[in-house]
Amino acid sequence: MILVLDVGNTNIVLGIYSDDELIVECRLSTDSRRTADEYGIQVKELFHLHKLSIEDIKGVIISSVVPNIMYSLEHMIRKYFHTQPIVVGPGVKTGINIKYDNPKEVGADRIVNAVAAHELYKKPLIIIDFGTATTFCIISEKGDYLGGVICPGMRIASDALFERAAKLPRVELVKPETIICKNTVASMQAGIIYGYIGQVDYIVNKIKEEMRALGENEPLVVATGGLSKLIYEESNTVDLINPILTLQGLKIIYEKNMK
Structure with a gap:
């Protein structure tokens, strides 16, 4: 499974893909004051609610228009998902x-x-x-x-x-x-x-x-x-x-x- 995160000024839209199927779509409020652990707890609760395991996530990708939230989100991904997320930006292949x-x-x-x-x-x-x-x-x-x-x-x-x-x-x-x-x-x-x-x-x-x-x-x-x-x-x-x-x-x- 792949975790995708679209970080906007108002909401963070979180999606989980199993192969080509979007099996979960959720929204969290965007708040740069939250710590990595606060976001981690929220995400773990969402996984529990949907009867999914964090260990099944093989990769994470993030797009963001809110730079000052990225430290917490990237730290959360590394700590709770044990992987380095791809962050859409310079150096990332897009084909555009x-x-x-x-x-x-x-x-x-x-x-x-x-x-x-x-x-x-x-x-x-x-x-x-x-x-x-x-x-x-x-x-x-x-x-x-x-x-x-x-x-x-x-x-x-x-x-x-x-x-x-x-x-x-x-x-x-x-x-x-x-x-x-x-x-x-x-x-x-x-x-x-x-x-x-x-x-x-x-x-x-x-x-x-x-x-x-x-x-x-x-x-x-x-x-x-x-x-x-x-x-x-x-x-x-x-x-x-x-x-x-x-x-x-x-x-x-x-x-x-x-x-």
Whole structure:
């Protein structure tokens, strides 16, 4: 079995693969104040809950956008799993050619998503990840990472309204039945959800224009991340959602680096 960890600003998504099957997917809150032992205890409890043994894990791979948590996580892996984890970054084989001005600026999660989508779909791609930030990654048919777009995530927008406007409440991110709303909570939900749907469709259409100018064929638009379903249901441009895209990418990169 392989343990894969996707460390985001809000959550750590933990997956366990048995051969090609994802048998466990769990979320822990990201907290750089936790020690290696605190994370180790949490992970051991998860293994116990799913009736799995830590001794069955033969390898671990991590992608992270939170540098100050990595000491605790890497120490936890070495102490409890008795192995050195692969950490996605410079020197790790991905099969993706990054065309950024400075390739080191591309977040590990975006690289992992690109690897997974390129391997799975074999097409030009626009990958949208709805996390703390909403990111758009553009991949050519031959696997070049052409660039991207970064926007504030929906939760950031919602929290900003609550924190900066004295009379506005904190709201749950659910889609109201109509965009013309008759109370403050629903009005905020409509503005955030439908506003992001419009943002996504506009950005995707502009990206497609530029991809056509570069000679690329029509791209497949893939959405992932915890809030992707909200957008997919109303979007005119998102072709499919893949909620485990990052975990699939981590497994693919692990296998590339074990050959």
